Amino acid sequence: MTEEALLQGCIQNKAVAQKALYEKYCAKMLAVCYRYAHNREDAEDMLQEGFIKVFSQIHTFENRGALEGWIRRIIVHTCINILKKNKKFTESVDLIHATALQVREESIPSIIQAKQVVECIRLLPIGYRTVLNLYAVEGYSHREIGAMLDIEESTSRSQYTRAKAMLEDILVKKNIIYKAKDQALAAGSGGR
Numbered sequence: 001m002t003e004e005a006l007l008q009g010c011i012q013n014k015a016v017a018q019k020a021l022y023e024k025y026c027a028k029m030l031a032v033c034y035r036y037a038h039n040r041e042d043a044e045d046m047l048q049e050g051f052i053k054v055f056s057q058i059h060t061f062e063n064r065g066a067l068e069g070w071i072r073r074i075i076v077h078t079c080i081n082i083l084k085k086n087k088k089f090t091e092s093v094d095l096i097h098a099t100a101l102q103v104r105e106e107s108i109p110s111i112i113q114a115k116q117v118v119e120c121i122r123l124l125p126i127g128y129r130t131v132l133n134l135y136a137v138e139g140y141s142h143r144e145i146g147a148m149l150d151i152e153e154s155t156s157r158s159q160y161t162r163a164k165a166m167l168e169d170i171l172v173k174k175n176i177i178y179k180a181k182d183q184a185l186a187a188g189s190g191g192r
Contacts, residue, residue: 003067010058018055025068026051029075035121035133036079050078076138080148083130120170128163135160 001009001020009017030047037043053074061070121129130149134140135156140148142156149156 007058007061007067010055013055021054022051025071028068029071032072032075033079035118035137036076036083036126036130038126046079046082047075049082050075053078076134077148080130080134083126084149116174117171120167120174123170124163124166128159128166131156131159132163132167 001017006017006021006024010021026047029050030043033043033046033050034040037046054071057074061067121132124132131145134145134148135142142153142160145151145156146153151159
């Protein structure tokens with residue numbers, strides 16, 4: 001079935017088309033939900049609610065861009081709305097956990113397995129994780145994130161900075177990356 005046929009079938013509420021569309025995108029969208037959810041069950045609930053919205057709003061898709069991108073936006077907004085409803089992203093973190101590490105994007109080598117990074121991101125408090133995902137992965141601006149989460153733009157910026165610092169700390173503690181200082185010491189000792 002072509003994407004156009006899937007789209008038309010879903011607009012006509014045909015179960016075969018809805019099932020095919022779901023099967024085509026469910027794995028990718030579950031991965032999106034998993035980044036925002038506390039656990040797999042929550043991610044599956046977010047996915048289900050997101051696809052209900054997709055099917056109820058599919059008639060509004062205007063073929064301006066990829067269908068997958070349109071579905072992804074609905075899934076992300078569904079995740080955010082669920083977090084807002086449960087007030088999950090408002091959980092705060094003691095500043096002792098948000099150490100003032102100087103984060104350098106180049107300190108995370110490109111050879112790191114994506115799965116390891118995703119698992120480390122999942123260790124972040126939900127507020128940090130949400131802002132990090134929205135900004136770094138989904139590409140929303142801090143102004144947009146502030147509006148989505150009902151927080152100040154400056155709060156989004158500080159949450160993102162703290163999330164990056166905490167993520168770097170987690171990656172260092174798990175020996176996934178090494179701080180530049182540790183690398184310099186190791187290089188200076190001749191690798192001994």
